Amino acid sequence: MPDGVARDVDWTSPEVWSGTRAPLTAATGLAPAAYAGQSFFDIEQQHVFDRAWVCVGVADEIAGRGRMLVRRLGSRSIVVTRNSDGELRGFLNSCRHRGTELAEADCDVANTIRCPYHRWGYSLDGELIATPGFEDVPRDGFDRAAHGLHPVRVDTWGVLLFACLAEDTPPLLEWLGDLPQRMAGYGLDGWVSRDEQTLDIDANWKLISENFQEYYHLRWVHPELAKVSRVPDHYRYQGPGMYCGQTTTPVSGDARDEWLALPPAPELDSSDLVSGRFVAIFPNVLLSVLPNHVWTMRLDPVAPGRTRETCTLLLPEATGATTDEAVGPTRDFWVAVNGEDVDIVQRSQRGLTLGAVPAGPLAPRFEEPLHRFHNMLADCMTSASLAGLEVPRGDRIGVEADRWGSGVNPNPPTIELTELVEG
Numbered sequence: 001m002p003d004g005v006a007r008d009v010d011w012t013s014p015e016v017w018s019g020t021r022a023p024l025t026a027a028t029g030l031a032p033a034a035y036a037g038q039s040f041f042d043i044e045q046q047h048v049f050d051r052a053w054v055c056v057g058v059a060d061e062i063a064g065r066g067r068m069l070v071r072r073l074g075s076r077s078i079v080v081t082r083n084s085d086g087e088l089r090g091f092l093n094s095c096r097h098r099g100t101e102l103a104e105a106d107c108d109v110a111n112t113i114r115c116p117y118h119r120w121g122y123s124l125d126g127e128l129i130a131t132p133g134f135e136d137v138p139r140d141g142f143d144r145a146a147h148g149l150h151p152v153r154v155d156t157w158g159v160l161l162f163a164c165l166a167e168d169t170p171p172l173l174e175w176l177g178d179l180p181q182r183m184a185g186y187g188l189d190g191w192v193s194r195d196e197q198t199l200d201i202d203a204n205w206k207l208i209s210e211n212f213q214e215y216y217h218l219r220w221v222h223p224e225l226a227k228v229s230r231v232p233d234h235y236r237y238q239g240p241g242m243y244c245g246q247t248t249t250p251v252s253g254d255a256r257d258e259w260l261a262l263p264p265a266p267e268l269d270s271s272d273l274v275s276g277r278f279v280a281i282f283p284n285v286l287l288s289v290l291p292n293h294v295w296t297m298r299l300d301p302v303a304p305g306r307t308r309e310t311c312t313l314l315l316p317e318a319t320g321a322t323t324d325e326a327v328g329p330t331r332d333f334w335v336a337v338n339g340e341d342v343d344i345v346q347r348s349q350r351g352l353t354l355g356a357v358p359a360g361p362l363a364p365r366f367e368e369p370l371h372r373f374h375n376m377l378a379d380c381m382t383s384a385s386l387a388g389l390e391v392p393r394g395d396r397i398g399v400e401a402d403r404w405g406s407g408v409n410p411n412p413p414t415i416e417l418t419e420l421v422e423g
């Protein structure tokens, strides 16, 4: 049998990751079991999704008070809301009386989170504040303060909302590395959602992320797109952080200019104004930042061969109220390109599941981001906790930035220009 379908592999053991740990020019992709095997999926849920900073939405879903989001996070369900001071709060979606699910879906909550079963009530800070009839006959030493909702870490960066089940994982800002600084010029905090759609894709979540990270497939899977997003116009966009980033510059707009139809955000610098930034934040969110819009794809693993993808189109605050008619071409552009990607990743999934041949070689020229991504996965799968996680470093400017790309970026981001000057 090919090695990819071996059932007794211990995926937490460093030895099984030797193909991933090899240098790029000798590295292989992941074994088919990493995409199609139930036991890999189960361990990955525990080691990655139960411990990482996982994207659970876009920030403007929870911008106002009184809203409560219900999200699946690894093995758990959580709720996310804001307290009366507007601070973000997250809790396990389970009542402290007999554990009932507090909410089934996103809803409005006013000032109290109420359990539907026996109407215990919790403040927006999670404190237990109402227990109808419970204390008619006092219990021995019952302490309401010890029965608040179980907190979960939540945080936002830019247009994204994140949550983390593990208390010892480094803070989100450490996880993101230099990304907030790198993207500071866009002012993403105030951008607003204009369209959302959800797709159920018959492919493992990693295949969708990997496909996003490499432009090797561009000419064959997206022949139309490749005419304007030219292969030689792709460059590295990679500093330290749990992400894999690339940039297209200049972002072309002649034959197919739908994605440049809307006006750009105000006050972008000369690099942001002519570039597209394509960033896969580990583990589950894909971020495309253009001068005039953002397209995010959040991946929620459902099963080894099934992923729910939530796509959101966001616009800068200044153009957020643009008409639906004006937004249409940008949305349709992404829907068309994404459809081409969905077809090919589903085909990858079928080959990995039904062919299950051993892992193949990565293309050093195009697939370095996959190597980086696989190594982040290996770090999570083989560590007992993420407390000591080493956030991967970025390129050393002038040494590696153009090593596997198209040469020297003619429009380097400000952060890279600064590094070049400081030498």
Ligand code: FES
Binding pocket: 095, 096, 097, 098, 099, 100, 115, 116, 117, 118, 119, 120
């Ligand atoms: S289970 Fe929630 S109030 Fe009883």
Ligand SMILES: [Fe+2]
Binding pocket: 211, 212, 217, 218, 221, 222, 341
């Ligand atoms: Fe693609």
